Amino acid sequence: xxxxxxxxxxxxxxxxxxxxxxxxxxxxxxxxxxxxxxxxxxxxxxxxxxxxxxxxxxxxxxxxxxxxxxxxxxxxxxxxxxxxxxxxxxxxxxxxxxxxxxxxxxxxxxxxxxxxxxxxxxxxxxxxxxxxxxxxxxxxxxxxxxxxxxxxxxxxxxxxxxxxxxxxxxxxxxxxxxxxxxxxxxxxxxxxxxxxxxxxxxxxxxxxxxxxxxxxxxxxxxxxxxxxxxxxxxxxxxxxxxxxxxxxxxxxxxxxxxxxxxxxxxxxxxxxxxxxxxxxxxxxxxxxxxxxxxxxxxxxxxxxxxxxxxxxxxxxxxxxxxx
Amino acid sequence: xxxxxxxxxxxxxxxxxxxxxxxxxxxxxxxxxxxxxxxxxxxxxxxxxxxxxxxxxxxxxxxxxxxxxxxxxxxxxxxxxxxxxxxxxxxxxxxxxxxxxxxxxxxxxxxxxxxxxxxxxxxxxxxxxxxxxxxxxxxxxxxxxxxxxxxxxxxxxxxxxxxxxxxxxxxxxxxxxxxxxxxxxxxxxxxxxxxxxxxxxxxxxxxxxxxxxxxxxxxxxxxxxxxxxxxxxxxxxxxxxxxxxxxxxxxxxxxxxxxxxxxxxxx
Ligand SMILES: Nc1ncnc2c1ncn2[C@@H]1O[C@H](COP(=O)(O)OP(=O)(O)O)[C@@H](O)[C@H]1O
Ligand SMILES: [Mg+2]
Numbered sequence: 265x266x267x268x269x270x271x272x273x274x275x276x277x278x279x280x281x282x283x284x285x286x287x288x289x290x291x292x293x294x295x296x297x298x299x300x301x302x303x304x305x306x307x308x309x310x311x312x313x314x315x316x317x318x319x320x321x322x323x324x325x326x327x328x329x330x331x332x333x334x335x336x337x338x339x340x341x342x343x344x345x346x347x348x349x350x351x352x353x354x355x356x357x358x359x360x361x362x363x364x365x366x367x368x369x370x371x372x373x374x375x376x377x378x379x380x381x382x383x384x385x386x387x388x389x390x391x392x393x394x395x396x397x398x399x400x401x402x403x404x405x406x407x408x409x410x411x412x413x414x415x416x417x418x419x420x421x422x423x424x425x426x427x428x429x430x431x432x433x434x435x436x437x438x439x440x441x442x443x444x445x446x447x448x449x450x451x452x453x454x455x456x457x458x459x460x461x462x463x464x465x466x467x468x469x470x471x472x473x474x475x476x477x478x479x480x481x482x483x484x485x486x487x488x489x490x491x492x493x494x495x496x497x498x499x500x501x502x503x504x505x506x507x508x509x510x511x512x513x514x515x516x517x518x519x520x521x522x523x524x525x526x527x528x529x530x531x532x533x534x535x536x537x538x539x540x541x542x543x544x545x546x547x548x549x550x551x552x553x554x555x556x557x558x559x560x561x562x563x564x565x566x567x568x569x570x571x572x573x574x575x576x577x578x579x580x581x582x583x584x585x586x587x
Numbered sequence: 588x589x590x591x592x593x594x595x596x597x598x599x600x601x602x603x604x605x606x607x608x609x610x611x612x613x614x615x616x617x618x619x620x621x622x623x624x625x626x627x628x629x630x631x632x633x634x635x636x637x638x639x640x641x642x643x644x645x646x647x648x649x650x651x652x653x654x655x656x657x658x659x660x661x662x663x664x665x666x667x668x669x670x671x672x673x674x675x676x677x678x679x680x681x682x683x684x685x686x687x688x689x690x691x692x693x694x695x696x697x698x699x700x701x702x703x704x705x706x707x708x709x710x711x712x713x714x715x716x717x718x719x720x721x722x723x724x725x726x727x728x729x730x731x732x733x734x735x736x737x738x739x740x741x742x743x744x745x746x747x748x749x750x751x752x753x754x755x756x757x758x759x760x761x762x763x764x765x766x767x768x769x770x771x772x773x774x775x776x777x778x779x780x781x782x783x784x785x786x787x788x789x790x791x792x793x794x795x796x797x798x799x800x801x802x803x804x805x806x807x808x809x810x811x812x813x814x815x816x817x818x819x820x821x822x823x824x825x826x827x828x829x830x831x832x833x834x835x836x837x838x839x840x841x842x843x844x845x846x847x848x849x850x851x852x853x854x
Contacts, residue, residue: 277850295853320854329686330851352689361854364684368605380597381688383590409608437854 267340267433267465268303268326274334274489275321295321297489298335303467305432308459310480311469314578318489319469323437326467327357340432353382356426360438364422365410371421372406375428382429389428396424399454416447423454433465434458440472452478473570485574487581497570504576506568507540510547512554513562520557524549535561543568594690598698606703616704627779628653628715642783643816647722649781651811654716655803656778659742661708666743667750669700671767674757680852692846693751726812734824738806741831742778745802748834749774751842758845778802783816801830 275296283289296318303309313319324330325337328344328351337344342351357364365374379389397403400420405413413421419439426434436455440448456479459466470476476483476497483500485493493500500506510527514535522529526545530538541547547565554560606613631653635646644652673696676682685695716739725731753767774797777785782794782804794800801823808815809824 316853321851324683324851327687329683330849331847348686349689349691352687355687357687359683359854362681362684364687366601366605368608369601373601373604377597377601380594381690383594 265305266302267305268301268467270299270301270335270337272335273299273322273325273332273337275325275330276333294489296325299486299489299491301484301491303465305465306462307482308466308480309468310476310483311467311486312471312476312483312574313486314471317486319486320437322486323435323467323469327355327435328352353429354432356429356431356434358422358426358436358439360419360441363410363418364425365418367411368409370407370409371402371413374410374421374425378425378428384429388430392428392430393424396427399457400424400450416443419443419447419451423451431464433467436466436468438470439468440470440475455479473574477570485577487578492581493577500573500577501568502543504573505543506573507542508547508568509566510539510541510550511564511566512537512539512560514559515561516559518557518559522550522553524553595694595698598695599701602699602701603703613704617707620705620707642781644781644783647719648811650715651719651723652781652803652807653779654712654719655738655742655807656775657712658716658739659802660746660775661705661712662739662743663746663750665702665705665709667697667747668702668705670696670750671754672700673754674763677757677849678761680854682849683851693842723811725810731810734806734810738803738827741827742802744831745798745834746771746775748831748838752838755841755845758848774799778804798830798834801827
């Protein structure tokens with residue numbers, strides 16, 4: 265069942281840029297330039313793209329913050345801006361760069377206030393809060409005014425407040441930005457668990473690829489306001505010909521060079537060889553030839569790096585937009 | 588409805604607790620507010636130390652108009668005086684965090700920014716009005732009592748509308764700066780004196796064009812039982828509610844139009 269659907273969604277901003285000393289010229293920037301998406305209930309989707317790609321702007325249109333300039337959008341069967349208040353009850357939003365907590369009050373007060381704002385029955389609220397408290401380890405700082413919390417602690421608070429009303433969809437805009445490793449892992453672990461339970465649809469923007477690898481089976485990559493990939497990480501690797509690497513340590517240099525279709529010797533420094541294996545090829549023949557040589561000491565297989573494939577994706581998108 | 592009011596009561600209480608966490612600055616503001624507002628009344632009294640009558644009005648009559656205007660303004664200021672801060676919400680894109688909550692935008696902003704520090708002004712303005720009523724020679728009737736109570740309330744409504752309408756400028760003109768404040772405080776100063784003191788075109792714009800004559804001047808004349816030196820009919824003293832409601836309607840339209848123009852910031 266579709267829970268989010270957009271068709272040719274667009275957002276343009278009019279901006280004034282300096283032209284000469286006093287004159288300013290009006291131009292329009294297409295922040296989101298025709299995005300069509302369809303997300304099923306219970307999915308966990310990573311929305312990925314370089315800075316300025318239009319991730320946050322898309323999220324703002326999905327959450328009813330910004331009026332689209334064109335196209336269609338439906339979230340939980342509602343039109344976000346027109347039915348903002350209805351939608352707000354059914355979604356949770358976390359902005360990594362903006363706090364929605366009561367700055368001068370203890371975290372606990374924010375939780376309590378939002379129980380009233382969202383009219384959550386006390387028992388339900390308490391149950392959800394208990395889960396978050398355990399998983400996110402909130403108790404040690406729940407009584408501290410928000411302004412005195414570390415970024416990591418605050419983000420755990422933000423996550424909790426976004427979930428206390430039991431939203432159908434959780435939107436997260438760069439939830440791990442600026443966090444230390446421990447907090448990042450706490451947030452990721454929590455989201456992974458939430459995603460696995462499957463009753464909350466999660467849409468997460470980030471440019472931290474580790475978030476995506478850990479959490480999302482499906483990724484949507486945008487660049488310059490357009491979708492450049494929508495599918496699994498594996499599909500992305502297949503599409504951009506990502507290659508696994510086989511790193512081999514030998515006792516002595518090889519006498520005859522290895523010749524296996526789909527395998528290329530990438531580098532060789534003395535007794536260490538690195539082979540690149542095409543996505544479609546198997547490492548089997550390579551391993552058997554190496555074993556036959558009788559000098560094989562050690563062998564590791566490295567999966568393709570998501571960084572590499574994303575970098576290649578952006579390059580291709582840039583080339584395409586030039587051409 | 589009652590439920591919604593309870594939510595806002597909680598939000599306002601939270602705001603009070605937030606401000607109380609800066610206890611010293613709270614009392615300092617409260618105190619300095621009381622001192623600041625005294626200066627305006629002093630200005631009126633200084634004028635009357637030079638002239639016995641100002642544009643047809645005696646000192647007691649003028650202080651009564653001043654007191655009516657001040658009460659209306661202080662009440663409005665308490666609830667919506669901080670709305671001009673919307674310009675920061677627009678500039679920094681923090682309105683995003685208000686828009687994701689299942690409540691109206693304007694009431695949320697008002698609840699976030701109730702000016703408890705201005706409570707001192709209400710007490711002060713009530714005191715001024717009380718003294719003015721004692722000194723003024725009013726022929727009390729039940730209707731005049733109703734008029735006395737209604738005037739600051741509808742005046743406050745008018746000022747609220749004016750505060751909100753001028754603040755919406757920030758939605759389409761991010762660099763509007765203190766413009767909204769200048770307009771609103773200008774309006775307050777205008778209503779503090781009998782409108783007969785102002786030049787012709789200026790009076791026409793502010794008193795009738797924008798409606799400021801109906802905050803204190805015309806209801807004040809009706810309280811005093813005086814005819815309008817400008818020759819206006821008696822019933823002008825009773826139309827303040829209509830003017831206030833109309834202003835409210837205009838402000839609401841401005842506000843809705845403004846929020847639709849909100850564009851957040853890149854993030
Ligand atoms: N309120 C705004 N006014 C003008 N330009 C904006 C505004 N918001 C975003 N943009 C522009 O739109 C583009 C996309 O921004 P954004 O969605 O924030 O990107 P990101 O993918 O980094 O979240 C950027 O070029 C940004 O400068
Ligand atoms: Mg962003």
